Amino acid sequence: xxxxxxxxxxxxxxxxxxxxxxxxxxxxxxxxxxxxxxxxxxxxxxxxxxxxxxxxxxxxxxxxxxxxxxxxxxxxxxxxxxxxxxxxxxxxxxxxxxxxxxxxxxxxxxxxxxxxxxxxxxxxxxxxxxxxxxxxxxxxxxxxxxxxxxxxxxxxxxxxxxxxxxxxxxxxxxxxxxxxx
Amino acid sequence: xxxxxxxxxxxxxxxxxxxxxxxxxxxxxxxxxxxxxxxxxxxxxxxxxxxxxxxxxxxxxxxxxxxxxxxxxxxxxxxxxxxxxxxxxxxxxxxxxxxxxxxxxxxxxxxxxxxxxxxxxxxxxxxxxxxxxxxxxxxxxxxxxxxxxxxxxxxxxxxxxxxxxxxxxxxxxxxxxxxxxxxx
Numbered sequence: 001x002x003x004x005x006x007x008x009x010x011x012x013x014x015x016x017x018x019x020x021x022x023x024x025x026x027x028x029x030x031x032x033x034x035x036x037x038x039x040x041x042x043x044x045x046x047x048x049x050x051x052x053x054x055x056x057x058x059x060x061x062x063x064x065x066x067x068x069x070x071x072x073x074x075x076x077x078x079x080x081x082x083x084x085x086x087x088x089x090x091x092x093x094x095x096x097x098x099x100x101x102x103x104x105x106x107x108x109x110x111x112x113x114x115x116x117x118x119x120x121x122x123x124x125x126x127x128x129x130x131x132x133x134x135x136x137x138x139x140x141x142x143x144x145x146x147x148x149x150x151x152x153x154x155x156x157x158x159x160x161x162x163x164x165x166x167x168x169x170x171x172x173x174x175x176x177x178x179x180x181x
Numbered sequence: 182x183x184x185x186x187x188x189x190x191x192x193x194x195x196x197x198x199x200x201x202x203x204x205x206x207x208x209x210x211x212x213x214x215x216x217x218x219x220x221x222x223x224x225x226x227x228x229x230x231x232x233x234x235x236x237x238x239x240x241x242x243x244x245x246x247x248x249x250x251x252x253x254x255x256x257x258x259x260x261x262x263x264x265x266x267x268x269x270x271x272x273x274x275x276x277x278x279x280x281x282x283x284x285x286x287x288x289x290x291x292x293x294x295x296x297x298x299x300x301x302x303x304x305x306x307x308x309x310x311x312x313x314x315x316x317x318x319x320x321x322x323x324x325x326x327x328x329x330x331x332x333x334x335x336x337x338x339x340x341x342x343x344x345x346x347x348x349x350x351x352x353x354x355x356x357x358x359x360x361x362x363x364x365x
Binding site for chain 1: 207226232240257285288295302332349
């Protein structure tokens with residue numbers, strides 16, 4: 001019981017003290033989980049990150065689940081993940097409640113419009129860095145363009161597009177291998 | 182009934198948004214079009230709030246979206262639904278597969294998934310941009326040129342190395358101030 005509480009509190013701190021999740025969380029995890037608790041080592045943490053990036057779900061949650069599972073089985077995994085999401089639940093609910101009350105104020109309306117403009121620029125930046133990292137060859141370019149066009153002009157659900165991209169990736173690689181051997 | 186829908190929708194998002202918090206955005210855009218829970222422009226606010234508060238962005242987005250849809254129970258339910266597929270999948274991987282990320286099929290699948298995710302997020306940005314820079318509800322579309330200009334300046338500044346590492350919250354703060362000054 002003490003162990004589970006320890007797991008919960010540790011990840012509560014990680015979740016509550018890092019902005020941005022994912023990579024931004026790495027230094028905090030190093031400090032709390034490796035240096036203070038010794039639950040894992042740096043090499044394993046990077047492995048967990050690698051797995052987190054190629055499995056569904058939020059990377060931060062995947063990491064907390066993995067470490068929790070290694071420490072105390074499935075209950076440990078659940079405790080760590082709950083710890084990780086608790087700060088978000090509290091903070092975001094508070095902000096949403098406050099914002100709902102002031103949403104019609106002209107000052108808030110203008111500020112939010114300005115924020116949207118900044119978000120557009122930042123998101124565009126994210127898309128460019130993701131595309132740079134993810135597009136390796138002509139097929140990548142093709143998938144990128146096809147994804148955009150299909151999302152814009154066809155009623156095909158987003159999930160179907162992601163699954164199709166995975167299937168195409170596997171299919172093309174297997175053919176390449178056959179051609180190579 | 183809304184709770185069951187919330188559970189199913191966010192479980193699906195948790196299962197298919199691969200590669201970090203922003204990957205949830207295209208799926209949330211789908212929800213904005215499908216349900217009356219929140220609009221596309223509220224989604225842009227959500228992104229800003231999620232980036233400027235502690236915690237993983239994907240979780241913040243789910244909490245905010247769930248709250249908009251059905252109050253505090255909605256927030257809790259959406260968040261727990263979002264993380265459940267990850268818990269199940271990671272526990273299975275931790276138990277059975279030590280070299281999952283080295284597996285050739287996993288790598289091959291990601292070779293296809295990465296460009297697609299980038300493109301789907303790009304599509305979500307496009308939709309947010311359309312509602313931010315133009316008002317299409319008028320009989321003749323009205324374009325917001327000052328917003329476009331500010332967006333271009335922020336984007337160009339983001340490409341400048343010394344500014345790249347700045348925290349998103351600073352850009353969001355600048356956006357808010359400019360929004361008030363220029364009455365966007």
